[in-house]
Amino acid sequence: MLVNATNMLKAAEAGHYGIGAFNTNNLEWADAILTAAEETQSPVIIQCTSGAAKWQISYKVVADIVKQLIEDKNITVPVALHLDHGTYEDCFKCIEAGFSSVMYDGSHEETFDINMKKTEEVVKAAHAKGISVEAEVGGIGGVEDGVAGMGELADPKQCKAIADLGVDFLACGIGNIHGLYPDNWQGLSFDTLAAIKAEVGDLPLVLHGGTGIPVEQVAKAIENGVSKINVNTDLQVAFAKATRAYIESGADQEGKGYDPRKLLKPGRDAIVARTKELICQFGSDGKGWA
Ligand code: 13P
Numbered sequence: 001m002l003v004n005a006t007n008m009l010k011a012a013e014a015g016h017y018g019i020g021a022f023n024t025n026n027l028e029w030a031d032a033i034l035t036a037a038e039e040t041q042s043p044v045i046i047q048c049t050s051g052a053a054k055w056q057i058s059y060k061v062v063a064d065i066v067k068q069l070i071e072d073k074n075i076t077v078p079v080a081l082h083l084d085h086g087t088y089e090d091c092f093k094c095i096e097a098g099f100s101s102v103m104y105d106g107s108h109e110e111t112f113d114i115n116m117k118k119t120e121e122v123v124k125a126a127h128a129k130g131i132s133v134e135a136e137v138g139g140i141g142g143v144e145d146g147v148a149g150m151g152e153l154a155d156p157k158q159c160k161a162i163a164d165l166g167v168d169f170l171a172c173g174i175g176n177i178h179g180l181y182p183d184n185w186q187g188l189s190f191d192t193l194a195a196i197k198a199e200v201g202d203l204p205l206v207l208h209g210g211t212g213i214p215v216e217q218v219a220k221a222i223e224n225g226v227s228k229i230n231v232n233t234d235l236q237v238a239f240a241k242a243t244r245a246y247i248e249s250g251a252d253q254e255g256k257g258y259d260p261r262k263l264l265k266p267g268r269d270a271i272v273a274r275t276k277e278l279i280c281q282f283g284s285d286g287k288g289w290a
Helices: 006-015 027-040 050-055 059-072 086-097 111-126 156-165 192-201 215-223 233-248 260-282
Strands: 019-023 044-047 080-085 100-103 132-135 169-172 205-207 226-231
Touching: 006 019, 006 226, 019 080, 019 260, 027 059, 027 260, 044 059, 050 059, 050 080, 059 080, 059 086, 080 086, 080 132, 086 100, 086 111, 100 111, 100 205, 111 132, 111 156, 132 156, 156 169, 156 192, 192 205, 192 215, 215 226, 215 260, 226 233, 226 260, 233 260
Parallel strands: 019 044, 019 226, 044 080, 080 100, 100 132, 132 169, 169 205, 205 226
Antiparallel strands: none
């Protein structure tokens, strides 16, 4: 069933487990994530960036794919469809297109005041339709931005100010980075996480850049207030590795091995397997309607 992400994340925060938010790119991706969630009886967040929505033509196509898959695959666990790192305009497009959750990423706005003002407007519009909202304080760097060693650390007072706008969950930098972590990465800052948590209370926090963070650090983050873990690159790597193995084995040149359904199957199966593994690692397996 398509739901917003508020209740599933509140339950995760209270129960000290995490819910995976996995990025989708196409039909196979969404199908694989839903299969993994159903097989592990876990609530799940499927999220989509504006770039991945463009690839799939529009936010409406993404929403229709996910909604129809939920129905036709008889998915029984709660599923939220979430906009990942949206601009102000993207949030309104997704609200119209049928997403059940949006992230307004105002961390790139010129000032914190602009981030506050736009977050407030998105919260108002989204909540009027029962849609949950994620906001962001501070930036989450990426290796591609030339950030090495340490991701940004959010200001706990700013986190509190944004939390007070009524957002449903909050992304805040605690040293995490998108993409693969550089060798000299210093790890998550649990002091920063504790300081933010002390300000925002039981508001669920979001850990971006879930790919490549050591398992023990993810577990410690969940124990200390992180409830949503974003994973994108990890599944891309799993898909690419399985597809590469299929082609390198020469299977695409045997019989009708070139059939796109055969060609894409190993990658799709790899996403199912890896998503199930991550769901169990985050502890949301069996928490379907917790
Ligand atoms: P990774 O690609 O590092 O897993 O990050 C995903 C993410 O944070 C999406 O918002």
